[in-house]
Amino acid sequence: MTAPPDPAQGPAEGATATRRAIPEASVARLAVYLRMLRELAEQGAETVSSEELAVATGVNPAKLRKDLSYIGSYGTRGVGYEIAPLRHQLEEALGQNHAQSVALVGVGNLGHALAGYGGFAGTGFPVTALFDIDPDLVGIRINGIVVEHVREIPRVCAERKVTIGIIATPGPAAQGVCDQLVSAGVRSILNFAPVVLQVPDEVEVRKVDLAVELQILAFHVARRHLEANASTEANTGAGVNGHTVNGTGGLLQ
Amino acid sequence: MTAPPDPAQGPAEGATATRRAIPEASVARLAVYLRMLRELAEQGAETVSSEELAVATGVNPAKLRKDLSYIGSYGTRGVGYEIAPLRHQLEEALGQNHAQSVALVGVGNLGHALAGYGGFAGTGFPVTALFDIDPDLVGIRINGIVVEHVREIPRVCAERKVTIGIIATPGPAAQGVCDQLVSAGVRSILNFAPVVLQVPDEVEVRKVDLAVELQILAFHVARRHLEANASTEANTGAGVNGHTVNGTGGLLQ
DNA sequence: TTCTGTGAATTTTTTCACAGCT
DNA sequence: AGCTGTGAAAAAATTCACAGAA
Numbered sequence: 001m002t003a004p005p006d007p008a009q010g011p012a013e014g015a016t017a018t019r020r021a022i023p024e025a026s027v028a029r030l031a032v033y034l035r036m037l038r039e040l041a042e043q044g045a046e047t048v049s050s051e052e053l054a055v056a057t058g059v060n061p062a063k064l065r066k067d068l069s070y071i072g073s074y075g076t077r078g079v080g081y082e083i084a085p086l087r088h089q090l091e092e093a094l095g096q097n098h099a100q101s102v103a104l105v106g107v108g109n110l111g112h113a114l115a116g117y118g119g120f121a122g123t124g125f126p127v128t129a130l131f132d133i134d135p136d137l138v139g140i141r142i143n144g145i146v147v148e149h150v151r152e153i154p155r156v157c158a159e160r161k162v163t164i165g166i167i168a169t170p171g172p173a174a175q176g177v178c179d180q181l182v183s184a185g186v187r188s189i190l191n192f193a194p195v196v197l198q199v200p201d202e203v204e205v206r207k208v209d210l211a212v213e214l215q216i217l218a219f220h221v222a223r224r225h226l227e228a229n230a231s232t233e234a235n236t237g238a239g240v241n242g243h244t245v246n247g248t249g250g251l252l253q
Numbered sequence: 254m255t256a257p258p259d260p261a262q263g264p265a266e267g268a269t270a271t272r273r274a275i276p277e278a279s280v281a282r283l284a285v286y287l288r289m290l291r292e293l294a295e296q297g298a299e300t301v302s303s304e305e306l307a308v309a310t311g312v313n314p315a316k317l318r319k320d321l322s323y324i325g326s327y328g329t330r331g332v333g334y335e336i337a338p339l340r341h342q343l344e345e346a347l348g349q350n351h352a353q354s355v356a357l358v359g360v361g362n363l364g365h366a367l368a369g370y371g372g373f374a375g376t377g378f379p380v381t382a383l384f385d386i387d388p389d390l391v392g393i394r395i396n397g398i399v400v401e402h403v404r405e406i407p408r409v410c411a412e413r414k415v416t417i418g419i420i421a422t423p424g425p426a427a428q429g430v431c432d433q434l435v436s437a438g439v440r441s442i443l444n445f446a447p448v449v450l451q452v453p454d455e456v457e458v459r460k461v462d463l464a465v466e467l468q469i470l471a472f473h474v475a476r477r478h479l480e481a482n483a484s485t486e487a488n489t490g491a492g493v494n495g496h497t498v499n500g501t502g503g504l505l506q
Numbered sequence: 507t508t509c510t511g512t513g514a515a516t517t518t519t520t521t522c523a524c525a526g527c528t
Numbered sequence: 529a530g531c532t533g534t535g536a537a538a539a540a541a542t543t544c545a546c547a548g549a550a
Contacts, residue, residue, distance in 0.1 A: 031468035058449040077549040095475025113366035188470035196311040204473040215284035217441035222348025330527040
């Protein structure tokens with residue numbers, strides 16, 4: 001996944017913010033830390049230790065510290081992290097200072113739910129444009145936003161300075177929609193459709209695939225089964241057994 | 254830097270199915286290959302090469318072959334893979350032979366959409382139980398399934414032999430629901446709530462976190478911005494530039 | 507003394523490159 | 529000829545373990 005073909009690890013720079021190429025895997029976790037910091041801030045906490053934050057986010061403390069070190073962190077040895085400044089650091093590093101405008105294409109079952117999902121607006125990702133192709137949907141209003149026809153993607157996205165697109169269409173429609181988003185200048189796409197999108201190199205696609213997630217879980221169910229049987233040992237009383245992986249994981253951990 | 258000192262790549266065993274611990278990262282991709290194989294089968298194809306399948310799933314061909322090698326694949330050198338047998342191998346390896354029964358907790362916005370999402374049933378993951386705590390929802394029928402009260406989780410999950418649980422509740426309710434699922438014997442959970450679930454080691458949790466996904470994309474938007482500015486070069490005409498990562502990725506790739 | 511920050515070791519994943527069937 | 533299967537090399541990510549600031 002990713003990684004510039006060019007192995008040159010570009011050295012320094014004196015600039016303000018970011019320090020060095022942050023590993024992909026770390027970026028995903030930084031986003032999780034940020035959420036937790038916000039929660040802690042809301043609860044009135046002022047500092048956290050790497051240990052506490054790690055437990056709360058289901059991560060190993062050393063990993064957490066290393067992750068934070070990539071953004072040049074602001075901890076205090078012997079004490080921990082002050083929540084407010086750390087939160088700021090993270091917001092800056094993750095591009096949360098300038099709010100991003102999100103377009104959502106496909107307002108069916110899932111898309112409708114996503115459009116109404118508070119989690120987005122709440123964390124600084126206002127959905128500012130909705131699109132569909134169904135005449136019954138075009139024109140209706142969801143959360144105060146009018147659903148436009150897909151053909152309007154270029155115009156509307158430009159007008160509203162959309163930087164992130166979400167595709168929640170049926171599979172067959174996804175590539176076409178994606179092409180339109182790309183030609184409208186959108187360079188980051190979250191894809192819920194069960195297809196692999198073809199995009200130019202400079203476009204970042206992330207895929208959320210519900211069926212695949214279930215498939216992965218099913219694998220672990222089956223494995224647990226095998227392991228339980230494999231342990232020919234006593235297994236005295238109760239139900240299923242076999243020690244198995246704990247994926248506190250989630251998205252690309 | 255660094256090579257594995259201990260090259261022990263655990264070899265064979267005579268048994269029927271699985272060969273050896275399949276790397277986590279591979280499992281996720283195997284699920285993707287399986288879907289694509291089904292699609293190809295539907296289109297009437299009979300064979301694929303690793304190259305073709307790799308392109309279709311957005312993966313490097315060598316990686317794909319290595320992934321398949323973990324399940325002891327059935328390709329033909331000089332030719333490729335016969336779709337039908339390979340598909341069977343994959344289904345067996347991923348635990349798709351015995352259909353898994355899925356319970357969905359939280360039939361609000363998102364949960365409702367998921368309950369109706371055809372993608373699940375279609376790929377062998379029938380949602381057989383729905384739960385909520387809201388009196389307005391308990392008792393209604395979605396897709397022919399009656400929504401039960403959350404307190405019925407133990408009974409219903411046992412009756413319907415649920416092996417996979419999906420949590421689509423608001424954050425604060427998630428841990429409680431999770432505990433109930435676990436005590437009902439569910440060992441694989443897909444969590445859409447924005448919290449880190451605390452579970453015993455033998456329970457596998459996967460997390461789908463929409464806000465985090467957007468956050469990750471926002472990071473790339475910001476980075477692209479920086480890179481574009483960093484390249485002091487001309488950048489003759491049009492819009493944004495800077496070569497960026499292409500994450501065909503998605504969930505834990 | 508406590509807890510961060512980080513080199514270095516370890517482990518996992520990816521990629522290369524080629525021997526070996528068909 | 530062509531494409532798979534896989535050791536071995538390379539890269540990335542994780543974890544260890546400890547020096548050093550408060």
